[in-house]
Amino acid sequence: MSEQQKAQIDDVDRSMYDFKKSERGYERVSEGLTPDIVEEISAKKNEPTWMRDFRLKSLEIYNNMSVPDWGPSIDGLDMDHIVTYVKPNTDQKSDWEHVPDDIKDTFERLGIPQAERSYLAGVGAQYDSELVYHNVQDSVAGEGVVYSGIEEALHGEYADLIRSHFMHLVPPTDHKFAALHGAVWSGGSFVYVPAGVTLDFPLQSYFRLNAKGAGQFEHTLIIVEDDADLHFIEGCSAPKYNVANLHAGCVELYVGKRAHLRYSTIENWSKNMYNLNTKRAMVDEGGSIEWVSGSFGSHVSYLYPMSILKGRKSSCDFTGITFAGKGQDLDTGCKVVLAAPETSTSVQTKSLSKDGGVSTFRSGVTVTKAAEHANVSVSCQSLMLDDISRSDTIPAMDVRAEHVNVGHEASIGRIGDDMMYYLMSRGISESEASTMIVNGFANPVSKELPLEYAVEMNNLIKLEMEGAIG
Amino acid sequence: MKTNADTSLINQASPRPAMNNQISSQDSAIPVPTLAINRPPAITWHHLAMNEACVSAPALGSAKDAVTYKSDITYATGDRALAAFKEACKSYASSTIETGVGPDADQWLADQATEYVSLDVPADGHDHQLDIDIVPRLDGRAIAATDIVVEPDAHLTVTIRIDSPEGGAGLTGSRLRIVALDRSVVEIQQLQTLDQGWRHIDALGIVEADNARVHVDQLVLGSSEVTMGLSSDVRGYAARCDVDTRYLGQNATKIDFNYVLHQRGKQTQCTLIANGILTGHASKLLRGTIDLVHGCKGSVGRETETVLLTSEHAVNKTIPVILCDEEDVQGDHGATIGHINPAQMEYMQTRGLSIDRIEHLFVRSTLDYARAHVASDAARTSIDALAKRTIGESLDDDEEVIR
Numbered sequence: 001m002s003e004q005q006k007a008q009i010d011d012v013d014r015s016m017y018d019f020k021k022s023e024r025g026y027e028r029v030s031e032g033l034t035p036d037i038v039e040e041i042s043a044k045k046n047e048p049t050w051m052r053d054f055r056l057k058s059l060e061i062y063n064n065m066s067v068p069d070w071g072p073s074i075d076g077l078d079m080d081h082i083v084t085y086v087k088p089n090t091d092q093k094s095d096w097e098h099v100p101d102d103i104k105d106t107f108e109r110l111g112i113p114q115a116e117r118s119y120l121a122g123v124g125a126q127y128d129s130e131l132v133y134h135n136v137q138d139s140v141a142g143e144g145v146v147y148s149g150i151e152e153a154l155h156g157e158y159a160d161l162i163r164s165h166f167m168h169l170v171p172p173t174d175h176k177f178a179a180l181h182g183a184v185w186s187g188g189s190f191v192y193v194p195a196g197v198t199l200d201f202p203l204q205s206y207f208r209l210n211a212k213g214a215g216q217f218e219h220t221l222i223i224v225e226d227d228a229d230l231h232f233i234e235g236c237s238a239p240k241y242n243v244a245n246l247h248a249g250c251v252e253l254y255v256g257k258r259a260h261l262r263y264s265t266i267e268n269w270s271k272n273m274y275n276l277n278t279k280r281a282m283v284d285e286g287g288s289i290e291w292v293s294g295s296f297g298s299h300v301s302y303l304y305p306m307s308i309l310k311g312r313k314s315s316c317d318f319t320g321i322t323f324a325g326k327g328q329d330l331d332t333g334c335k336v337v338l339a340a341p342e343t344s345t346s347v348q349t350k351s352l353s354k355d356g357g358v359s360t361f362r363s364g365v366t367v368t369k370a371a372e373h374a375n376v377s378v379s380c381q382s383l384m385l386d387d388i389s390r391s392d393t394i395p396a397m398d399v400r401a402e403h404v405n406v407g408h409e410a411s412i413g414r415i416g417d418d419m420m421y422y423l424m425s426r427g428i429s430e431s432e433a434s435t436m437i438v439n440g441f442a443n444p445v446s447k448e449l450p451l452e453y454a455v456e457m458n459n460l461i462k463l464e465m466e467g468a469i470g
Numbered sequence: 471m472k473t474n475a476d477t478s479l480i481n482q483a484s485p486r487p488a489m490n491n492q493i494s495s496q497d498s499a500i501p502v503p504t505l506a507i508n509r510p511p512a513i514t515w516h517h518l519a520m521n522e523a524c525v526s527a528p529a530l531g532s533a534k535d536a537v538t539y540k541s542d543i544t545y546a547t548g549d550r551a552l553a554a555f556k557e558a559c560k561s562y563a564s565s566t567i568e569t570g571v572g573p574d575a576d577q578w579l580a581d582q583a584t585e586y587v588s589l590d591v592p593a594d595g596h597d598h599q600l601d602i603d604i605v606p607r608l609d610g611r612a613i614a615a616t617d618i619v620v621e622p623d624a625h626l627t628v629t630i631r632i633d634s635p636e637g638g639a640g641l642t643g644s645r646l647r648i649v650a651l652d653r654s655v656v657e658i659q660q661l662q663t664l665d666q667g668w669r670h671i672d673a674l675g676i677v678e679a680d681n682a683r684v685h686v687d688q689l690v691l692g693s694s695e696v697t698m699g700l701s702s703d704v705r706g707y708a709a710r711c712d713v714d715t716r717y718l719g720q721n722a723t724k725i726d727f728n729y730v731l732h733q734r735g736k737q738t739q740c741t742l743i744a745n746g747i748l749t750g751h752a753s754k755l756l757r758g759t760i761d762l763v764h765g766c767k768g769s770v771g772r773e774t775e776t777v778l779l780t781s782e783h784a785v786n787k788t789i790p791v792i793l794c795d796e797e798d799v800q801g802d803h804g805a806t807i808g809h810i811n812p813a814q815m816e817y818m819q820t821r822g823l824s825i826d827r828i829e830h831l832f833v834r835s836t837l838d839y840a841r842a843h844v845a846s847d848a849a850r851t852s853i854d855a856l857a858k859r860t861i862g863e864s865l866d867d868d869e870e871v872i873r
Contacts, residue, residue, distance in 0.1 A: 384796070389797070396789040
């Protein structure tokens with residue numbers, strides 16, 4: 001393993017993500033957003049008519065919606081200068097040896113092929129607007145599990161399934177950037193886990209945005225049938241440019257009866273990225289969705305994975321951590337709608353703000369009239385690491401069912417002097433002590449991550465903490 | 471606290487605020503103006519319908535003699551009183567006094583006030599008292615606007631009683647602005663026992679100087695529509711503001727709170743406690759904001775809420791916000807929202823109590839608490855009358871609770 005490699009992470013720093021590759025030979029549509037561009041993207045993909053019409057309708061919706069007035073400013077995002085589609089000079093491969101060298105090198109530096117060999121049941125890798133690699137273990141495919149590019153699925157035997165699920169959970173009317181996604185989406189994965197199948201190892205998709213001034217709009221659709229079980233991991237990164245990049249992906253998850261889906265994300269976009277992503281899950285009777293979410297990158301983030309608990313005794317667990325550093329305004333959290341009896345939700349989040357970063361925890365928990373005997377527990381803790389940063393919590397609760405229990409707690413504070421004193425009195429330096437305390441603060445989240453990601457997260461925290469004291 | 475003079479402390483008198491000429495009811499033949507009210511400092515998703523309230527602001531005739539003041543201090547009324555308050559405030563504060571309801575609603579209350587009083591509370595070793603009764607006997611509008619400067623080291627207790635006769639309809643309101651100067655102590659006790667035909671709008675603005683103490687105790691028990699805003703500018707060193715609100719929502723009552731505690735001074739302490747019971751088709755929305763402003767080192771802000779829902783039709787909305795722009799602070803929030811524990815319910819039912827009777831007991835317990843909590847005979851009478859109207863019982867007799 002070369003020193004530049006990240007896998008089994010023992011030496012992570014941001015330079016591992018901050019490298020750029022030439023775009024020579026790549027296809028780019030014009031900057032901006034017009035019906036012609038939308039039609040051009042659709043034509044390149046040889047899409048069915050319904051999808052082209054869907055894109056154009058989404059564009060119309062986008063043009064008629066206003067930008068949110070309740071979150072961080074996105075004034076620096078000028079859609080007239082965003083390229084919505086960049087195709088690398090390769091088609092999708094199922095063997096890393098056939099992937100062009102510069103792209104393969106990118107993913108090797110990010111540790112993806114190594115991770116695939118070590119512990120994954122399948123991998124999808126997207127580079128700019130298109131998937132460049134997709135593969136699933138034969139044994140997993142043999143159980144009927146489908147893991148492919150979503151565009152590939154749109155043309156195959158699952159076309160009707162895609163049509164009946166695509167942007168049904170997140171309709172383009174949901175918000176302006178859902179509409180944008182509907183208009184220019186490209187790439188992403190489709191996963192189908194048949195009833196009763198349990199995957200012993202996770203599937204992973206990795207999204208890399210290399211192109212300067214471009215947007216990435218991948219769509220992930222996962223259907224986990226009754227009594228099935230899946231762990232899906234999503235990773236993303238980009239090199240830093242001095243112009244805005246945009247990520248407006250969309251994730252739709254369908255969890256069947258008594259099924260279980262864990263969706264883990266480590267988001268480490270570069271700090272010129274506007275991350276306006278939408279994720280949503282619908283959970284059937286007795287099913288459960290677990291979100292594990294780490295937000296470290298981006299200039300601005302709007303990210304609130306939503307769970308709709310529509311089946312009796314369905315549940316949602318959300319565990320998240322957000323670390324906002326210099327130049328970052330990260331507005332993250334979750335939404336949960338409890339819409340059936342005996343549903344339950346547990347939300348646990350941690351956020352850290354440092355070096356002028358702004359971290360906002362925002363949540364919305366709605367207990368509908370149908371959700372009698374529901375249980376909700378929300379806990380959000382924020383740590384301020386200096387006095388030039390900011391941390392807000394904006395949790396909303398709407399309770400209208402009978403016999404429910406809703407508990408909520410939030411706290412914002414700093415590293416306690418007593419803890420620092422204790423550690424330093426035992427010979428630990430001030431910066432080491434603060435890093436230890438922050439790692440302890442983040443531990444409830446990191447322990448939920450796959451080992452490699454937990455190590456990565458701890459290293460990122462360590463890196464962010466350098467220079468935090470004094 | 472002596473700061474640079476700034477005449478903007480007092481909202482300048484202006485023509486009626488811009489209002490939306492919307493028809494508030496499909497059945498209304500005449501458009502009724504509406505007021506956007508109770509918008510918190512930080513908003514969230516609009517589809518949750520929590521970012522502000524909208525109340526109708528009809529032009530009602532003034533209910534005569536509905537507002538009365540009683541105090542051991544001479545107070546001033548009318549334009550000269552307002553001018554005196556402005557003058558007194560010039561030396562003490564440097565910004566507009568917010569009252570939580572928002573500038574338009576605040577100005578509307580000021581314009582519609584049926585009585586205006588200004589008070590300057592001296593530090594003479596006495597615990598001074600101001601009693602405000604907003605008790606209309608006839609249908610119409612009864613709004614008290616009151617401005618108070620509490621001088622350094624002075625002590626003041628303000629009681630506000632808002633009550634109505636059974637039946638009738640109208641709008642009551644209170645707009646109270648208090649500047650609590652260094653080391654002053656202010657106690658505000660508010661009781662609202664309106665009948666269902668009445669709506670109430672309440673605006674409370676507080677500015678606190680060094681080491682000032684303000685305690686707000688509210689009992690919100692009646693009315694069909696209650697809209698309450700509170701904003702406290704805790705700008706002085708080691709100043710403290712505590713807000714304790716207890717409410718009861720019955721029938722189809724709508725209760726809307728917007729409470730904002732800005733902690734600007736170093737070593738300030740704020741608490742916001744809200745406890746309530748919602749029965750029938752009642753609904754409540756509490757926006758509570760602890761705002762730890764940059765520079766408020768050593769400050770602590772805490773917010774707790776307990777809501778008991780006794781009906782499947784009751785709706786509770788809560789948005790407890792902590793805004794933190796300072797490192798060396800502590801902000802906490804805790805909320806418990808739920809129904810009567812099934813085991814408790816079963817226990818009571820095995821002892822012959824019907825579900826209606828159990829709900830009735832919880833309502834009565836709130837009224838009993840209120841009755842034990844208030845200081846005046848008039849307040850107790852108001853609570854007794856409300857109890858008679860709502861649960862058909864008098865609180866002062868120990869008639870059988872378990873029939």
